[in-house]
Amino acid sequence: MTLSNSLATMDVATSLHPYTDARAFEATGPLIMDRGDGIYVYDSSGKQYIEALAGLWSVAVGFSEKRLLSAAMQQMEKLPYYHIFAGKSHEPSIRLSDKLVEIADDQRLSRVFYTNSGSEANDTIIKLVWFMNNALGRPQKKTFLARNKAYHGITIGAGSLTGLPNNHRDFDLPAIPVVHLTCPHYYRFGIDGESEAEFTQRLLVEAEHTILQKGPETIAAFIGEPVMAAGGVLLPPEGYWPGIEALCRKYDILLVADEVITGFGRLGTSFGYKKFGFSPDIVTVSKQITSSYMPLGAVLFGERIYNAVADNSHKIGTFGHGYTGSAHPVATAVALENLKIIEERDLIGNAAKLQDQFQDRLSQLAELPFVGEVRGVGLICAVELVADKASKRPFSKPGRVGTLAMQIGHEQGLIFRSIGDTLALCPPLIVTEDQISEIVARMHRVLTLTV
Ligand code: PLP
16 A cells, blocks of 8 residues: 555556546555455455455455365366357356256246356347347337446446446446436435335336336336445335336336346345345346356346347357357356355355344444444445435535545455445355454444544
8 A cells, every 4th residue: 555565656657447546546556465365355564354345246255265276277277268159168168057047046047148247248138138139020129227326337338237427427328228217225215204115116107107108119128236236235125126027027128137246145045036036037147156266257048038049140140249258167167166165155044144143233333423324135235324314414525434434444454345435345155253243343443433
C-alpha cells in the first residue's frame, strides 16, 4: 500500500486496474497480496487478513487447497491445452458436463456450453436465445428483461443486461434491446405502508405490463440473479421468483438464472433456484465452479433450446460461437476436483448449517447507529449504512463512508466489499463457527470506528 515498494511503483506505472479510481490509485498504490491459507490471505508485508468476500465471491474451498494444485498439475502434464471445436473433445470436459447436469438435477437443464468467465456465459445466453429464435422463425423475439441494480458482467452484451449506472455510463451501454425492471429490494423500493407481499405483487404487475406493452412476441428472456449480489446483496421479496416464473411460462419467455455467485452452495443449496423454488430454462455459472483457481464459466440449458440450435447449426453447417478457452482442460479438471471437494466435505451442508449463526450474529449489528438494514441468506450478507435510520436517508456523498469502512477493515485485518455504503460479506464455504465469530467481531469494530 505504499509507493516506496518497487512492485507498487511498477504497478502504478504500467497497469490500469478494473473497478478502480485510477487517479486515486496513482497516489495510494496497490495492496499487494502475496499468499493464501484457508480463509486467510497475507499481503507482501506479511499482514494477515480474513478474506470475508472469498476473493470476488468465489473461493469456496479457501486459498490453499492442494488437491486443486494436484488436479491442475496432472492435467498440465497430460494434456495442458486442447479445444472442443469441430468434433474434438477431452475427458475433463465430458466428465464435468455430466457432473453439472447431475448437480443441476432438473430435466430442463441437460446441456452445457463452456466459456472463460461469467460475463461470457451471459453473453453466450444472449446469442443462444437469439440464434434459437431466428431458427424458430420468430426473429422479432429478441428483447431481454433484466432488473435495475442487476450485475451480469461487463462485456457488451452482459454489460447491457447489468443494471448499474457505472457499467453503462460512458460505455454507451445498453447496446442490445433490454428493459430494466424495478429492483426487487423491499427495504429501498417498497413504498411507505406497502407490505412485502404487496411489493411483490406490484413488481409482477409491472413486469406483466411491460411484457404486454412491448408485445410478448418481442420478449425473448428474463434474466436475474436469485440473490442480487454486486448490486448490494438484495434478496427477492416473498413469492417473487415463482411469480416471475409463472409470467415467463404464460408468455413463452425463457427464464435465465444467473447463478455466477449463488451456484454451488452459497445459499446453502446447490443452486439459488432451489432455494427460491423455481425452475429456470437456462443457468449461467462461474466463480465457485473452480473456486476461481482457474477461469471458467458455463451455460446450462435444456433439450428445447438444444434441438432448435442443433437443427439450425446443421442447416448452416456450424454453431458459430465459442472461445479458444471453452472447456479448457486444466480449468475443467480443476472444476471437477473442486466440485468433488465441495461434495466430500459437504460444504453446501456447512453453509446451510452455519447460515443461522452467520445471519443472526450479523443482524445484531442492526442495533448500531447508522446501520439501516442487515440482510442475507446462506453465507452471503450485507450491512447497509445510512445517514438516518428512521427515514433510511442515505449519506449525502454516497460511497464515502463505505470506502472508509473498507480501509478500516484492512487495518483490522478484514476484507469485505463496499458497494456504495453497503458492506458485503461472503466468506469461503469452508468457514467455521469460530471464524464466523471472529468475522462478526471485526465487523463490529470496523463499524464503531467508521461512523
Ligand atoms: N454474473 C454475476 C451474478 C456476477 O456476480 C458476475 C461477477 O461478479 C458476473 C456475472 C460476471 O462474471 P465475470 O466477472 O467472471 O465475468
